[in-house]
Amino acid sequence: MRLATWNVNSVRSRLDALVPWLAATRPDVVVLQELKVQQGEFPFAEIAMTGYQVALVGQKTYNGVAVLARQPIAVRATSLDDGADDPQARLIDCEVAGLRVVSVYVPNGGEPGSDKYAYKLQWLRRLRAWLDRTCAPCEALAIGGDWNIAPDDLDVRYPAAWKDTVLCTPEVRRAWRGLCQWGLCDAARAVHPEARMFSWWDYRAAGLERNDGLRIDHWLVTAPLRDRLVAAGVDQDLRHGDKPSDHAPVWIELAGGG
Amino acid sequence: MRLATWNVNSVRSRLDALVPWLAATRPDVVVLQELKVQQGEFPFAEIAMTGYQVALVGQKTYNGVAVLARQPIAVRATSLDDGADDPQARLIDCEVAGLRVVSVYVPNGGEPGSDKYAYKLQWLRRLRAWLDRTCAPCEALAIGGDWNIAPDDLDVRYPAAWKDTVLCTPEVRRAWRGLCQWGLCDAARAVHPEARMFSWWDYRAAGLERNDGLRIDHWLVTAPLRDRLVAAGVDQDLRHGDKPSDHAPVWIELAGGG
């Protein structure tokens, strides 16, 4: 079975790319980020036409995450649910196709040292606490999303240019390794230990033309799913075409399960 | 020779309609309104590609009028030039193809009784004074534009719905008749004395679907040109297609002259 993650940067302005992509690639499960839409404004009809069901947590203007699947989806949680006063729609936790599937949109972090950066680090700590509290490394768990973390310099086309930016600081990379130590595995990297795979090119400064890419969209999976991993990749063509998202979809393929 | 007038409602967002329309219909002279662009931001290169030269008076956000032609254009005036402190770009007066061609964008007028309505009536009085001062009924003069006047109930699909709106008040119709009495002739109406011809359908309230149209875009011509009139019409298809202007082009055909 195939799982895909895509930061669409507004689901409404990406519908004309999303619908054909779903129809052409038919992943079993899709997680989306940056819907930039409230639940009531989500284009349910257009997605239903493709044969996908939807579970989402929406928000006006910013954030918003969803799980799409061709099988029924049971929502387990729509927030980190830790009592924090945080209105940002950045996580949805679902049961679908025999898996526990989570869509996450990790805060970008603005600039190192900013309030936004503190929020990013805090959010990653809260996510780790949420894993400790509600998940187990032995269950079939896949967390896909825009992590806003390039785990290693191998994940950055021009590491010197991105050194100490919020996508690459030692602190966020340490948080990433903490998640891996908990029992999550960077699926695409496990399949392609040495490959330069990028999932995001900045709209600004002609990032795409200069292939100034980073790998910041990931699937993190627990051991039971890591053992079923057979393939992984990036649909780079989605970053080309017109009116693209700044992110390309990242997919993984698991043996069995449909 | 053929003259066309079109309120494009932003020349930049209408380029993909304007360029093919110029290429397909090749009018000798085109007058445009609501460019919504400063001179420096006008898409000169794209228009030049079609073989047209341009004279324009631009303004940020609002108004802006132009004359396009495949022959050289000599600009005579870019305002009513009556000493009024009026920064709005609503008139350009040119010499082209042996004619005097003027592009006008008459103020809409908001609501009857409003300041905007007073400005509309005042602008029409100033236009009449400008005619008296700078033009003569015996010269070959054609004034095309968005007049924001439906001269008669015949020019309104649902006259009761538009009665006493700023497009139809007795006062603006009186101003219109004053221009006709000066020596201008409503060209499209002269060619089609009884026809219901509409040039504008409101974006709102499904104006197009209900064919709730009005004829507010006109060519006014002096006697020498009236005597050469052979045809007139509206390119209604331009109001359909996607991302249309709310106005359709209105054209007239003169015998001789190219």
Next chain:
DNA sequence: GGACTGCCCG
């Protein structure tokens, strides 16, 4: 409804 103006965000 669909242009525009800023402005915020990544």
Next chain:
DNA sequence: CGGGCAGTCC
């Protein structure tokens, strides 16, 4: 650069 927003205009 390319999403979103509110506010203004027609």
